[in-house]
Amino acid sequence: MGFYDDFDAKPRKRSGSWLASVIIAALVGSGSTLLMVPAMIKANVIKLPEASQVVSSNGKLPSQTVAYNVETGIVSAVNRVKPAVVTVVNIQKVGGYFNRGLKQEAGKGSGVIIDNQGHIVTNNHVVDGASDVEIIVNDEHIKAKVLGTDELTDLAVLQVPTDKIKEIxxxxxxxxxxxxxGEPAIAIGNPLGEFEQTVTVGVISAKKRMMEIYGQNGRVVHEQPVLQTDAAINPGNSGGALINIKGQLIGINSAKIAERGIEGLGFAIPIDEAKPIIEQLMSKGKVIRPALGVGVEWDVKDIPENYKSGLPINYGVVVSNVTPGSPADKAGLKAGDVIFKIDNTQIHTFLDLRKYLFSKKPGDTVQVTFYRENKENTVSVTLMELK
Structure with a gap:
């Protein structure tokens, strides 16, 4: 019986190799082999494989031994940020005659501690409708104050006493x-409101997706830029942190498309978009945006053809009402006017109108061009604050 090392294909030196074979063959089956092997290795009669190479169990296929450091960038980032991600509890009053004064938990989400003053960022929908809000830190329920919310961007800012989070x-x-x-993205939150500080890892799939925000009438009223990631973001993750490999906050987790057959589509509000909103919510309790003082229910492209009689354009928005005493009212705008241009920007839809106005601030003056009874008119309007 012989021993064949198929792993080592290198030519063997004749001197010594035949001696090793003879000695091994003579000792096979003998218990004394175990006693002699160390001496044979020391005398270089038997040569062991390199430290990075081992022979598999079938004696033929090689495998590689690899040294691996568990302290990766992802682990380091998670360890830095995870304590700052908290559970947010939405508590609401219970309806009904016999339940007056009672309150109960309506849902849970996530939040992120962003400074030493006790400010916590979360999503508007996480705290929407709440009579009270609490956060959970190390199993302790802490009452939080809602400083401000913004429905359009789905952001909210809470504040808790600093002594409650001084160790975080x-x-x-x-x-x-x-x-x-393609760079790594790490989501931390509380999926289903139960699994606190759950970590999921993926990549940045796209940087500037536009998520449509719908109003109560089903019309698109705003477009929110979002980051797309394939890191799993589930219900309860809303308001949690999306971080990079450095452990820096790059987004606030906001939504996940969960349709049959579709996976890996998570979204977060980019932190650069969120910063000015967060600052206003902390300082003013709301986001200040400009407005003309008109209501718009229809885009021209959506109204029946028989109502467009004589209208020389097929775009613009139809004014449905004018707020009494508003800048639009003072400028002479009326219901039925078709606004199709502000300054030098064409207005095709209500979303176009809102986008342009939101690039301004209250007190700015704009030139509004519109059709009334198929005649073109232009007026100056000083923008007011959106209520």
């Missing part, structure tokens, strides 16, 4: 603009 290091804010498609 706030998350460092990063830059979403500096992100590159």
């Amino acid at each position: 290091k706030p998350v460092e804010l990063g830059s979403s603009e500096a992100l590159q498609t």
Whole structure:
């Protein structure tokens, strides 16, 4: 019986190799082999494989031994940020005659501690309708104050007493603009409101997706830029942190498309978009945006043809009402006017109108061009604050 080392294909030196074969063959089946092997190895009669190479169990296929450091960038980032991600509890009053004064938990989401002053960022829909809000830190329920909310961007800012979180290091804010498609993205939150500080890992799938925000009438009223990631973001993750490999906050988890057959579509509000909103919510309790003082229910492209009689354009928005005493009212705008241009920007839809106005601020003056009874008119309007 012989021993064939198929792993080593290198030519063998004749001197010594035949001696090793004879000695091994003579000792096979003998218990004394175990006693002699160390001496044979030391005398270089038997040569062991390199330290990075081992022979598999079938004696033929090689496998590689690899040294691996568990302290990866992802682990380091998670360890820095995870304590700053908290559970947000929405508590609402219970309806009914016999339940007056009673309150109960209506839902849970996530939030992120962003500074040493006790400010926590979450989603508007996480705290919407709440009579009270609490956060959970290390199993302790802490009452939180809602400083401000913004429905359009789905952001909200809470505040808790600083002594309750003094041992927690706030998350460092990063830059979403500096992100590159394909770089790691780490989501931390509380999926289903139960599994606290759950970590999922993926990549930045796209940087500037536009998510449509719908009003109560089913019309698109706003477009929110979002980051797309394949890191799993489930119900309860809303308001949690999306971080980069450096452990910096790059987004606030906001939504997940969950349709049959579709996976890996998570979205987060980019931190560069969120920063000015967060600052206004902290300082003013709301986001200040400009407005003309008109209501719009129809885009021209959507109204029946028989109502467009004589209208020389097929775009613009139809004014449905004018707020009494508003800048639009003072400028002479009326219900039925078709606004199709502001300054030098064409207005095709209500979304176009809102986008342009939101690029301004209250007190700015704009030139509004519209059709009334198929005649073109232009008026100056000083923008007011959107109520």
